[in-house]
Structure formats: C-alpha cells, structure tokens
Amino acid sequence: xxxxxxxxxxxxxxxxxxxxxxxxxxxxxxxxxxxxxxxxxxxxxxxxxxxxxxxxxxxxxxxxxxxxxxxxxxxxxxxxxxxxxxxxxxxxxxxxxxxxxxxxxxxxxxxxxxxxxxxxxxxxxxxxxxxxxxxxxxxxxxxxxxxxxxxxxxxxxxxxxxxxxxxxxxxxxxxxxxxxxxxxxxxxxxxxxxxxxxxxxxxxxxxxxxxxxxxxxxxxxxxxxxxxxxxxxxxxxxxxxxxxxxxxxxxxxxxxxxxxxxxxxxxxxxxxxxxxxxxxxxxxxxxxxxxxxxxxxxxxxxxxxxxxxxxxxxxxxxxxxxxxxxxxxxxxxxxxxxxxxxxxxxxxxxxxxxxxxxxxxxxxxxxxxxxx
Amino acid sequence: xxxxxxxxxxxxxxxxxxxxxxxxxxxxxxxxxxxxxxxxxxxxxxxxxxxxxxxxxxxxxxxxxxxxxxxxxxxxxxxxxxxxxxxxxxxxxxxxxxxxxxxxxxxxxxxxxxxxxxxxxxxxxxxxxxxxxxxxxxxxxxxxxxxxxxxxxxxxxxxxxxxxxxxxxxxxxxxxxxxxxxxxxxxxxxxxxxxxxxxxxxxxxxxxxxxxxxxxxxxxxxxxxxxxxxxxxxxxxxxxxxxxxxxxxxxxxxxxxxxxxxxxxxxxxxxxxxxxx
Numbered sequence: 001x002x003x004x005x006x007x008x009x010x011x012x013x014x015x016x017x018x019x020x021x022x023x024x025x026x027x028x029x030x031x032x033x034x035x036x037x038x039x040x041x042x043x044x045x046x047x048x049x050x051x052x053x054x055x056x057x058x059x060x061x062x063x064x065x066x067x068x069x070x071x072x073x074x075x076x077x078x079x080x081x082x083x084x085x086x087x088x089x090x091x092x093x094x095x096x097x098x099x100x101x102x103x104x105x106x107x108x109x110x111x112x113x114x115x116x117x118x119x120x121x122x123x124x125x126x127x128x129x130x131x132x133x134x135x136x137x138x139x140x141x142x143x144x145x146x147x148x149x150x151x152x153x154x155x156x157x158x159x160x161x162x163x164x165x166x167x168x169x170x171x172x173x174x175x176x177x178x179x180x181x182x183x184x185x186x187x188x189x190x191x192x193x194x195x196x197x198x199x200x201x202x203x204x205x206x207x208x209x210x211x212x213x214x215x216x217x218x219x220x221x222x223x224x225x226x227x228x229x230x231x232x233x234x235x236x237x238x239x240x241x242x243x244x245x246x247x248x249x250x251x252x253x254x255x256x257x258x259x260x261x262x263x264x265x266x267x268x269x270x271x272x273x274x275x276x277x278x279x280x281x282x283x284x285x286x287x288x289x290x291x292x293x294x295x296x297x298x299x300x301x302x303x304x305x306x307x308x309x310x311x312x313x314x315x316x317x318x319x320x321x322x323x324x325x326x327x328x329x330x331x332x333x334x335x336x337x338x339x340x341x342x343x344x345x346x347x348x349x350x351x352x353x354x355x356x357x358x359x360x361x362x363x364x365x366x367x368x369x370x371x372x
Numbered sequence: 373x374x375x376x377x378x379x380x381x382x383x384x385x386x387x388x389x390x391x392x393x394x395x396x397x398x399x400x401x402x403x404x405x406x407x408x409x410x411x412x413x414x415x416x417x418x419x420x421x422x423x424x425x426x427x428x429x430x431x432x433x434x435x436x437x438x439x440x441x442x443x444x445x446x447x448x449x450x451x452x453x454x455x456x457x458x459x460x461x462x463x464x465x466x467x468x469x470x471x472x473x474x475x476x477x478x479x480x481x482x483x484x485x486x487x488x489x490x491x492x493x494x495x496x497x498x499x500x501x502x503x504x505x506x507x508x509x510x511x512x513x514x515x516x517x518x519x520x521x522x523x524x525x526x527x528x529x530x531x532x533x534x535x536x537x538x539x540x541x542x543x544x545x546x547x548x549x550x551x552x553x554x555x556x557x558x559x560x561x562x563x564x565x566x567x568x569x570x571x572x573x574x575x576x577x578x579x580x581x582x583x584x585x586x587x588x589x590x591x592x593x594x595x596x597x598x599x600x601x602x603x604x605x606x607x608x609x610x611x612x613x614x615x616x617x618x619x620x621x622x623x624x625x626x627x628x629x630x631x632x633x634x635x636x637x638x639x640x641x642x643x644x645x646x647x648x649x
Contacts, residue, residue, distance in 0.1 A: 036572040061574075063572070075400070079572075080565070095422075238551070260610075261608075261611050263556070264556070264606055265579070266562070269579075271562070281551070283469050284542050285542075286421045286422065286541070287424075287425070295560070296529075304555070315606075351571075352568070352577070352579075354615070
C-alpha cells in the first residue's frame with residue numbers, strides 16, 4: 001500500500017496527534033521528562049515530548065541529559081513500559097456487600113477504559129506486552145480487566161536508535177526494531193519521521209494525513225540507524241535456552257553472593273515488563289458491611305509471596321533471587337514457550353544495588369560476559 | 373516467625389471471649405509527641421463510625437478520661453522513658469485484654485531512643501539542658517513498650533496513619549488478627565509510579581530496607597525515605613550502606629541514616645554502629 005512508508009515532517013507531529021484524537025483516542029499517553037527520568041504521562045501536544053533528551057544508564061543509575069538535538073526519541077527507555085497501562089498496579093476486582101437479610105451480594109466495579117493511544121512504545125515493550133497477553137488472556141482464564149485495558153490501546157511504536165549501556169534486546173532477539181504488535185511504527189530522522197503501518201487501522205490513520213512517501217534515502221538512513229543501534233549494545237544474554245544450565249546450578253554458591261548484595265526490594269520485578277505476579281486482599285469498610293477485593297502488584301522478592309500453610313518457602317534473599325531468575329530464564333520456557341526476558345535492561349538500571357542479570361547469568365553459567 | 377503471623381494468638385482468643393457486645397477501647401499516651409493519636413482524631417467520619425462500634429472509655433487527647441478502666445483493646449503511644457511510665461505501662465497491661473503499640477516511639481523507642489547510645493547519663497543531660505533539672509525524672513534509656521510488657525500487635529510509623537489503625541480495629545472486631553504488610557517501601561513506591569530517587573538522583577533513600585505503609589510519601593515528592601516506618605522484613609542494611617558509600621556518603625552520614633527515628637531496632641542499631649566508629 002502506498003502509505004506503507006510515509007514521511008511526516010518534524011513540524012507536523014501535532015497533526016499526527018490530532019489525527020489520533022479524531023480517530024477516537026481521547027487520551028494520548030507519551031514519554032515526557034519528569035523527576036529526572038523519561039516517564040509515560042498524558043500528552044496534549046508534541047511540544048511536551050522529551051526533545052533533545054538523552055539517557056545515561058548503568059547498573060543502579062539513571063540520568064537524563066539535554067543534548068544539542070531536536071529529536072524526541074533519542075533515548076533508550078524510561079522508568080516503566082506499557083505494563084501499568086494494561087496490568088494496573090492497583091485495582092478493584094469486585095465489591096461485596098452484606099444486605100439487611102445478611103446475604104452477600106457481589107458487584108463488578110464500574111470500569112471505564114477510554115480509548116488510549118500510546119506514543120513512543122519500544123520493540124522490547126511490544127514483545128513484553130505479547131508475553132503478558134499470553135499470561136492474562138491466553139489459556140483457560142481470560143482476565144477481563146486486563147483485556148478491557150488492552151483493547152483500549154492504540155500503539156505507536158518508535159524503532160530504537162539510541163540504546164542505553166544496559167540494553168541487550170539484540171541478544172534476546174526482541175529489538176531494537178519494532179517487529180510485532182504495533183499499529184504504527186515511527187523511524188525518527190533529523191528532518192522528521194517515517195511512518196509505517198502495522199495494522200489496518202494504523203494504515204487508515206496514516207492515509208488521513210495525506211503524506212508524501214518516504215524517499216529511498218530516508219528509508220536507508222533509518223535502516224542504518226537501527227542496525228547501528230543493535231551493534232552498539234554491549235551487554236548480552238546467551239541466545240540459547242538457559243533452562244538446563246540454570247537448573248544444573250540451583251545449589252551453586254554464587255546465589256549466596258547475589259543474596260549478599262540483593263535488597264529483596266522487588267524493584268526489578270516492578271520495572272520488568274513481563275513480571276505479572278500480584279496479590280489480592282479484601283479491604284472492609286469500618287462498619288463491616290462492605291468490602292472491596294483489591295489486586296495489586298506483588299513480587300517474588302517479598303516474604304508473603306512464598307507463604308504456604310504457615311511457613312515461608314523462600315525466607316532467604318538468595319532463594320528469592322533464584323526464584324526470579326530461574327523463572328524468568330528457565331521455567332518460563334515451559335510455561336510460555338520462550339524466555340521471559342526481552343532485553344530492556346530495566347532490572348539492571350533500577351536495581352538500587354546495581355545487580356546486573358547478564359553478569360549474574362554469565363557468572364552462574366561460567367561464561368565470560370560480553371560486557372567489559 | 374513469619375512476616376504476618378499474630379504476635380500472640382492467645383491474646384486474640386481472649387479478645388474474642390469478651391462478654392460485652394460493644395468492646396471497650398482506651399488510648400494511652402507515654403513519651404511521645406501525641407502525633408499518632410491524630411490517626412484517630414483526624415479520621416473525621418470514621419471516628420464517628422468507630423464510636424458507634426466501640427466504647428472509647430479513655431482517650432485524654434480527645435476527651436474521655438478513665439485511665440484505670442479495664443478495656444478490650446488498648447492503644448499505647450509513646451516510649452517508656454520515666455520511672456513512672458515503667459509502672460504505668462504494667463498497669464495498662466493488667467487492665468487490657470489486647471494491647472496494641474502504635475507509632476515509632478511505642479514500637480522502637482522513637483527519636484528519643486537516640487539517647488540510648490550516649491555515654492553521658494540522663495542526669496548529665498538534664499543538668500546541661502534544663503534550668504531546673506530537679507523537676508526532670510528520667511530513665512537512662514527510652515525503650516519500646518514490648519521491652520516492658522507483652523504486646524499483642526505493633527503498628528509501625530512516625531506517625532501511624534488512620535488507614536493502619538482502622539484496618540487493625542476492623543480486623544479485631546471481626547475476631548481475626550490484622551494483616552500487617554512488612555514489605556519494603558519500594559514495593560509501594562513502584563505501585564505509585566514514582567521515579568526512584570536513589571537511582572535517578574543518587575539520593576540515599578532508605579526505602580529498600582524500610583517497612584511500607586506510608587504510601588511512599590517522601591519519594592512521591594522527590595525526597596529520599598528516612599525510614600520513619602522502621603525496618604522491613606529481611607532488611608539488607610549492609611548492602612544498602614555499601615550503596616550509600618558508592619553515592620559518596622561518609623561513614624558518619626551512613627550511621628545517621630540508620631540512627632534516626634528507629635535507632636533502637638536491632639537491624640538499624642547494628643547497621644548504624646557498624647559505620648559510627
């Protein structure tokens with residue numbers, strides 16, 4: 001189709017946002033620079049995008065710098081991915097009320113998920129979204145809350161051109177080029193953006209903008225930038241299934257060493273785009289006549305998460321870390337047919353202790369890490 | 373002991389065997405700033421609902437006075453800092469079926485427990501500080517309620533908030549032990565969508581070793597947590613202190629991070645002492 005690679009001049013970015021609103025997406029969410037990081041927030045104009053910002057990421061460290069560039073997407077990733085938009089950090093699953101006769105009445109919460117367009121989604125985030133869909137929507141039990149939020153999203157991806165030092169999506173095969181799950185993908189060039197449709201509605205939206213085709217030179221330039229981004233990545237995970245290698249080392253003393261450094265704070269799981277663990281509680285009103293059943297993010301790093309019949313399965317920190325890593329990279333293969341890591345590197349950056357899973361995997365499997 | 377199991381399940385049985393339909397409640401104050409009692413007073417409508425569910429027989433800050441009344445649930449605010457308080461807490465224990473200590477002072481000795489480290493005697497201090505030290509009758513240490521009498525439930529925080537206090541009362545009225553979430557503050561901070569101040573700003577945030585419950589209030593305003601809720605379960609104080617070295621803190625500054633509001637808790641006490649020398 002002729003709009004497959006359309007060119008949007010830099011000063012016309014607001015036209016794209018307007019087109020999204022006209023298409024019914026009342027709420028636009030995109031990256032902005034706030035509190036020293038790139039965060040997703042409500043977007044009203046393209047001027048709010050993080051123009052010229054670069055991110056510097058290292059184990060346990062994230063800094064934003066203003067560079068001499070007019071680009072909006074010259075950073076790798078921010079604090080969160082799409083996860084909070086689909087898998088809510090906290091939500092009410094149902095209400096329960098005791099009526100005058102003493103009978104319990106259950107009610108669904110009223111939920112209103114207004115159609116939302118998300119701008120600036122990365123390749124790793126899209127693969128992670130697909131993995132979470134497999135968990136929440138696949139199999140026998142369909143999660144209606146997750147499903148409704150997922151349905152409401154229109155995804156505008158950006159191919160990555162500025163990887164952080166913590167990125168390793170090239171080694172997991174999940175980036176830096178967005179390959180699946182987007183409605184429109186953008187390539188950012190100095191002069192503007194190449195728009196590429198990934199869905200029928202994405203293609204329709206591009207056609208409403210009546211843009212020129214991107215030139216061969218522009219497309220070549222964009223392709224080179226993505227290829228360079230892959231080559232710039234210095235960290236990696238072994239490409240093979242680590243299931244056997246990790247299971248063979250469940251009693252390795254290296255877990256103790258990690259346990260000495262790990263704070264068991266759960267930050268890695270909260271920022272991980274594929275982690276899905278949650279806990280549920282009933283919260284009664286003071287008069288005792290009503291409760292709300294609430295679900296919130298939980299983590300395999302908390303004590304309660306391994307509570308079973310009045311004892312803790314994983315009291316020690318090393319066992320909590322081992323649970324996380326061996327689920328993510330080993331038993332995930334049994335559960336979902338692939339590893340649970342998409343190479344975004346957030347667990348490395350946002351670990352207050354700076355624990356680097358690529359280095360720990362290398363140490364555990366006694367291989368040299370590719371990062372120096 | 374597991375992270376959420378009742379401290380003393382037998383006390384719950386006693387509470388559930390109470391004869392009256394409307395349980396009697398008292399709020400007692402020891403050495404403290406009175407701030408934790410505001411969890412009740414500032415609760416607004418919930419306080420009215422509470423007064424319909426229980427009889428509040430003693431609560432000096434709010435009005436009712438009957439310090440000697442036998443009660444089903446006693447809330448105790450403040451640390452034990454004077455000889456008189458030492459006697460009084462035993463009396464409170466004797467007249468209460470279920471005793472809940474609330475806030476940093478009652479659960480850990482609070483800010484005033486910093487004097488427990490000092491080599492100077494209480495007498496030396498009072499003479500240096502007060503014009504007429506003869507009126508001051510103070511113990512050498514300020515200590516948590518649980519070092520003096522059996523405590524059935526502890527609610528941490530400086531101050532505790534209405535959500536904690538009312539959730540505990542509701543659970544006790546149902547006849548079950550309240551669930552106390554002792555996870556790290558980071559869990560709450562990430563649910564709230566805050567940007568990590570340690571990672572993004574290099575602030576010496578105590579969140580990774582601190583008991584959640586405040587709603588990650590300080591980090592939500594870009595400030596580092598100063599651990600007013602005390603240690604979380606399984607706190608790796610050593611690893612966090614080493615991270616603070618990496619952020620450029622001097623040993624003395626690291627010691628002060630741990631020796632602040634909850635310095636008397638074993639985890640923070642030993643972590644601070646490691647760096648204080």
